[in-house]
Amino acid sequence: MSRPEHRSIDTRAAGLAPLAVLPVFVRLRGERAVVLGGSAGAAWKARLLASAGARVDVIATEFCDEMRAAPGAVPDGRVALHARAWSEDDVHDARIVIVALDDAADARRAVGVARKCGAMVNAVDRSELCDVQFGAIVNRSPLVIGISTDGAAPVLAQTLRSRIEALIPTGLARWLAAAKSWRAEVAERLPAMPARRAFWLRLADRAFAAHAGEPSRRDLDDLLAGGAGPGGITVVDAGPGDPELLTLAAVRALRSADVVLHDAGVSSEVLAFARREARMLPIGAADRRVAPRLDAVGDLMIRFARESKRVVRLTCGPSGVPGWTTEGIAAARTAGVVITIVPGVAAVSPARSDCREKFVFSSVSTRMADMRAEAARVS
Incomplete structure (x- = not known):
């Protein structure tokens, strides 16, 4: 009997680069x-x-x-x-x-x-x-992420682990546990593979949304029915405009946004944190074509949120929440739209920001207090 022929496969040509190690997850329960x-x-x-x-x-x-x-x-x-x-x-x-x-x-x-x-x-x-x-491990079980440098730089793997952990919403493990418990019902009610795939994509979007809460039966029914879930508005303060000073909450909001309405002076480096699929709308003196009036900005955001879109209003400047948001917050809550405020980090020294403004020193705590007070005043 002739031996089977083993052919060498060019993994690069096949679209798969060579792996230093194979990431394999092993079940050890009871072993x-x-x-x-x-x-x-x-x-x-x-x-x-x-x-x-x-x-x-x-x-x-x-x-x-x-x-x-x-x-x-x-x-x-x-x-x-x-x-x-x-x-x-x-x-x-x-x-x-x-x-x-x-x-x-x-x-x-x-x-x-x-x-x-x-x-x-x-x-x-x-x-x-x-x-x-x-390797380094991100443990949000049942989500487990392993990181290996094949022994080249373990400290680099640990640093990468910290960065990944910062981007994962705190409630994601609960959504994964719910997804595991829902799998049988989803398979029964959505027998066609394309429909099931669409369901899991909707669930992933909802789990990563800035407004995602505890998963419930209502979420399951809505996702099975094809609902995109409730929209919401997140007001994000980009601080002095330095992408290195964005808070983790700000990055998460941008990564999950469907629509981003941003000050014209917000830098491209900050805007790069948004998804490529997100609709980007500049607001302000640099572009009067888009919602030039403050009340129109609020109306636009509420309309998007009612369409089940996740909206981020991205501001940049030293003054905290801009004046229009007082009316905007009140109007959104009157319309039944969930609104969240993400404070920013203040500038720590006089410097020219990406918003082309001079900033004076102010503490992080003062900035956060000002923004929370603004929200509380209209709640």
């Missing part, structure tokens, strides 16, 4: 994991494995304080410490083995034994011996 070593690095990995549902046996002649505290920090007794030297029998039925041994020869022997038993192996500080790596 046995073994940690050989009692160091602080081993303790972190023992707790991580236990948080994924594994039963973890830690085997070492000595344990650091972090490792001694691990059994009490994890529920259901999923971490057990065994104060002795390791043996080959210890890794016999393990799904994954963490090797955190100081002696290099001992570590290589442990890796070899674990592989013979069919276990995945991670060797602490010995990347050349690893079958699997532990």
